[in-house]
Amino acid sequence: MAPMEGVTGYIYRNTHHAFFSGQDKIIDKYFTPFVVATYTRELKSRERIDILPENNRGLNGEMHVVPQILTNRSDEMLHMAGVMAGMGYREINLNLGCPVRTVTSKGKGSGFLQYPEALSRFLDEVYSELDRKAASGGETLCLSVKTRIGFENPEEAAALMRIFSQFPVSELIIHPRTTKEGYAGFPHVDVFADIFREYAGRMRLIYNGNIFNGHDYALITSLMPSLSGVMLGRGLISDPGLARFIRTGNAITAEELRTFCQALLDAYKVEYLSPGRGSAGEQVLVNRMKELWFYMGNLFSGSGSLAAGTKAPEGEKRPGVYGDFSLHIKNVRKAGNLRDYESAVRMLFANCPITGCADGLKDPS
Numbered sequence: 001m002a003p004m005e006g007v008t009g010y011i012y013r014n015t016h017h018a019f020f021s022g023q024d025k026i027i028d029k030y031f032t033p034f035v036v037a038t039y040t041r042e043l044k045s046r047e048r049i050d051i052l053p054e055n056n057r058g059l060n061g062e063m064h065v066v067p068q069i070l071t072n073r074s075d076e077m078l079h080m081a082g083v084m085a086g087m088g089y090r091e092i093n094l095n096l097g098c099p100v101r102t103v104t105s106k107g108k109g110s111g112f113l114q115y116p117e118a119l120s121r122f123l124d125e126v127y128s129e130l131d132r133k134a135a136s137g138g139e140t141l142c143l144s145v146k147t148r149i150g151f152e153n154p155e156e157a158a159a160l161m162r163i164f165s166q167f168p169v170s171e172l173i174i175h176p177r178t179t180k181e182g183y184a185g186f187p188h189v190d191v192f193a194d195i196f197r198e199y200a201g202r203m204r205l206i207y208n209g210n211i212f213n214g215h216d217y218a219l220i221t222s223l224m225p226s227l228s229g230v231m232l233g234r235g236l237i238s239d240p241g242l243a244r245f246i247r248t249g250n251a252i253t254a255e256e257l258r259t260f261c262q263a264l265l266d267a268y269k270v271e272y273l274s275p276g277r278g279s280a281g282e283q284v285l286v287n288r289m290k291e292l293w294f295y296m297g298n299l300f301s302g303s304g305s306l307a308a309g310t311k312a313p314e315g316e317k318r319p320g321v322y323g324d325f326s327l328h329i330k331n332v333r334k335a336g337n338l339r340d341y342e343s344a345v346r347m348l349f350a351n352c353p354i355t356g357c358a359d360g361l362k363d364p365s
């Protein structure tokens with residue numbers, strides 16, 4: 001499961017794991033949304049709660065969670081890596097993918113991709129120190145990297161890959177879009193495939209981007225059968241049963257989605273509404289659920305607002321958003337309070353069948 005700030009916090013991850021991964025380990029790894037590393041400042045309490053080991057075990061301790069760190073300074077990175085190691089984590093992930101301007105303008109996330117020399121120095125300092133610690137009997141910590149293929153231009157990918165391949169990156173997760181592209185258009189599957197051809201023998205490569213249904217997954221794995229893995233983001237939030245469907249052919253049912261949503265709502269109620277937990281309140285709770293419905297709405301329409309939300313190439317027609325069931329989805333997304341939210345969700349499940357998400361990828365050939 002991809003890290004998604006504001007979406008895949010520990011409550012979501014635990015609930016998802018209980019319903020759709022569990023002992024079958026359908027999901028190999030859950031990545032946490034990024035934690036900001038700063039040398040002087042402690043973790044924010046929200047970030048700490050999200051990565052505390054006791055919040056990340058799953059029902060029987062079988063959930064594998066990888067915390068993600070955002071920084072462009074090796075001293076901050078190593079400090080935070082030490083904090084994570086102290087909590088018992090043995091694998092951490094570096095965020096080189098975030099395209100949000102407030103992050104990239106500081107040269108962090110995918111903003112760091114603009115400075116290959118500094119990036120190379122950073123990786124050298126971090127991996128050397130991790131190596132040194134492991135060699136001197138300290139903890140062994142694997143560092144994976146999640147990246148885009150460039151800042152401005154997909155052609156930057158070649159130079160970036162030459163950098164990454166010089167280090168013991170435990171796995172390289174690539175979202176084949178540039179920072180500038182944000183989430184628009186289709187991912188450059190062809191660029192990923194070129195990288196795969198050249199580097200798959202040397203490093204674990206993970207594909208990430210626009211896998212919204214089984215068909216998208218089949219396309220990627222048919223192009224690259226020996227791929228080490230895929231990371232699922234928006235597609236998995238839209239269809240929480242997507243990974244299970246891919247692994248077992250067992251598709252999510254409306255009843256499963258309904259009980260999953262109810263369990264999430266109940267868990268968020270404990271977080272946001274119980275006394276002594278501050279008064280984030282009902283509005284935050286409702287907003288949190290509505291954000292999920294931004295994605296899950298796609299499952300009912302078959303018309304794919306995810307695909308529709310990305311810019312269609314010129315001349316291509318995309319189906320409308322939310323198909324015939326727009327009213328019910330809209331009511332969920334418009335709900336101003338908990339009562340309206342719960343009643344809109346009831347109406348949605350009573351009236352709308354699940355149809356599955358539209359394709360997110362198209363065959364590059």
Ligand SMILES: Cc1cc2nc3c(=O)[nH]c(=O)nc-3n(C[C@H](O)[C@H](O)[C@H](O)COP(=O)(O)O)c2cc1C
Pocket residue numbers: 002003004005006007032033034068095096097098146175208209210211231232233234235
């Ligand atoms: C709302 C949102 C929040 C995200 N937060 C993070 C994050 O904290 N760290 C990160 O590496 N990527 C983040 N991403 C990027 C996703 O992990 C993923 O790379 C991207 O959505 C493409 O994959 P997908 O097409 O499967 O969704 C975020 C994406 C979205 C839409």
